[in-house]
Amino acid sequence: xxxxxxxxxxxxxxxxxxxxxxxxxxxxxxxxxxxxxxxxxxxxxxxxxxxxxxxxxxxxxxxxxxxxxxxxxxxxxxxxxxxxxxxxxxxxxxxxxxxxxxxxxxxxxxxxxxxxxxxxxxxxxxxxxxxxxxxxxxxx
Amino acid sequence: xxxxxxxxxxxxxxxxxxxxxxxxxxxxxxxxxxxxxxxxxxxxxxxxxxxxxxxxxxxxxxxxxxxxxxxxxxxxxxxxxxxxxxxxxxxxxxxxxxxxxxxxxxxxxxxxxxxxxxxxxxxxxxxxxxxxxxxxxxxxxxxxxxxxxxxxxxxxxxxxxxxxxxxxxxxxxxxxxxxxxxxxxxxxxxxxxxxxxxxxxxxxxxxxxxxxxxxxxxxxxxxxxxxxxxxxxxxxxxxxxxxxxxxxxxxxxxxxxxxxxxxxxxxxxxxxxxxxxxxxxxxxxxxxxxxxxxxxxxxxxxxxxxxx
Numbered sequence: 001x002x003x004x005x006x007x008x009x010x011x012x013x014x015x016x017x018x019x020x021x022x023x024x025x026x027x028x029x030x031x032x033x034x035x036x037x038x039x040x041x042x043x044x045x046x047x048x049x050x051x052x053x054x055x056x057x058x059x060x061x062x063x064x065x066x067x068x069x070x071x072x073x074x075x076x077x078x079x080x081x082x083x084x085x086x087x088x089x090x091x092x093x094x095x096x097x098x099x100x101x102x103x104x105x106x107x108x109x110x111x112x113x114x115x116x117x118x119x120x121x122x123x124x125x126x127x128x129x130x131x132x133x134x135x136x137x138x139x140x
Numbered sequence: 141x142x143x144x145x146x147x148x149x150x151x152x153x154x155x156x157x158x159x160x161x162x163x164x165x166x167x168x169x170x171x172x173x174x175x176x177x178x179x180x181x182x183x184x185x186x187x188x189x190x191x192x193x194x195x196x197x198x199x200x201x202x203x204x205x206x207x208x209x210x211x212x213x214x215x216x217x218x219x220x221x222x223x224x225x226x227x228x229x230x231x232x233x234x235x236x237x238x239x240x241x242x243x244x245x246x247x248x249x250x251x252x253x254x255x256x257x258x259x260x261x262x263x264x265x266x267x268x269x270x271x272x273x274x275x276x277x278x279x280x281x282x283x284x285x286x287x288x289x290x291x292x293x294x295x296x297x298x299x300x301x302x303x304x305x306x307x308x309x310x311x312x313x314x315x316x317x318x319x320x321x322x323x324x325x326x327x328x329x330x331x332x333x334x335x336x337x338x339x340x341x342x343x344x345x346x347x348x349x350x351x352x353x354x355x356x357x358x359x360x361x362x363x364x365x366x367x368x369x370x371x372x373x374x375x376x377x378x379x380x381x382x383x384x385x386x387x388x389x390x391x392x393x394x395x396x397x398x399x400x401x402x403x404x405x406x407x408x409x410x411x412x413x414x415x416x417x418x419x420x421x422x423x424x425x426x427x428x429x430x431x432x433x434x435x436x437x438x439x440x441x442x443x444x445x446x447x448x
Contacts (some may be wrong), residue, residue: 084309
């Protein structure tokens with residue numbers, strides 16, 4: 001079965017009074033800011049590491065249940081789906097800032113899926129979801 | 141070296157390397173167990189020594205590296221309250237490979253007289269060969285009454301593990317290691333071993349003992365909840381260095397069958413290759429077999445060569 005690799009990339013300006021990576025890192029902030037996040041249960045946590053299960057409303061018939069591993073670096077958060085959403089074979093993401101680029105938070109999502117599942121509408125839906133999450137999480 | 145009509149017995153890398161190096165001058169019948177289960181934990185060895193002594197140029201190397209790569213591409217280590225990810229792919233210094241893929245690559249690159257899919261439990265039942273190279277693993281040798289085996293060095297590490305099935309489509313490209321050296325050296329690991337199958341376990345001091353309940357308890361400390369109906373099998377490995385010999389005149393034990401290795405401190409493949417070069421007529425090749433291990437390490441599965 002052939003696969004399609006989708007790379008979604010976006011950025012958003014943040015207020016210099018806030019720490020956007022800290023907001024992205026905080027799972028409490030995810031629960032509070034995103035209505036679509038129905039539940040998060042932490043499995044293991046260290047200062048620079050998180051593993052958790054998340055129930056997410058991706059507007060499918062049933063909620064998605066995913067398991068995620070995240071790594072915190074100075075200017076970056078790396079995200080790996082240990083259990084990706086249904087119909088997705090592999091999902092990784094990265095949130096980062098680049099002090100030389102000013103007050104922008106960048107977000108990238110890399111998605112591998114079977115080509116039989118892929119449609120441009122699905123790609124658009126995924127991008128809009130990423131964009132909406134980003135806006136709500138970083139809201140000034 | 142021409143040995144005439146010979147048999148090679150075994151599924152592993154030693155059988156593959158010996159066959160590969162002898163097949164152009166000898167009539168080889170290869171005996172393999174078709175139910176043999178290969179470990180899916182990738183192996184790591186110094187790249188230059190391995191390929192250059194085999195006479196493989198850079199183009200050949202890249203071809204072999206690509207066709208023998210493991211499904212595992214990175215590993216995570218947690219120690220001192222911090223987790224770090226490292227890449228687990230072949231680089232200029234180290235070759236990382238899947239044992240089953242390398243073994244079948246070597247065999248498919250060799251000219252064989254015949255290949256027989258037969259599990260050999262008694263090496264003395266093989267007749268009509270001028271010479272038999274016995275490249276079976278430690279377990280097969282211990283169960284074959286034609287061999288005498290003695291321990292020449294006690295195990296430096298021990299490993300207890302459980303193979304589990306997962307009902308979810310779990311990421312199978314990453315191994316994870318959780319070091320806990322507070323009281324005794326102990327490393328908990330999670331290693332994917334196939335589609336929706338993974339192994340959890342601990343490497344620890346050989347004078348201690350952990351059963352399945354202990355492993356499940358340790359797993360839960362790291363947030364891995366395991367239920368009994370996920371368990372496929374469990375086991376223990378205690379890699380003492382064993383030396384074996386047989387009185388059957390035309391049987392030559394090779395690799396693990398001759399002298400097993402300590403995976404924590406030695407490159408088993410290079411140790412075996414040193415012996416194989418003597419057999420094929422290159423007695424002066426002597427590869428360094430020691431792994432660069434520091435004394436805080438207890439888990440042989442950690443590719444310590446790839447980070448410092």
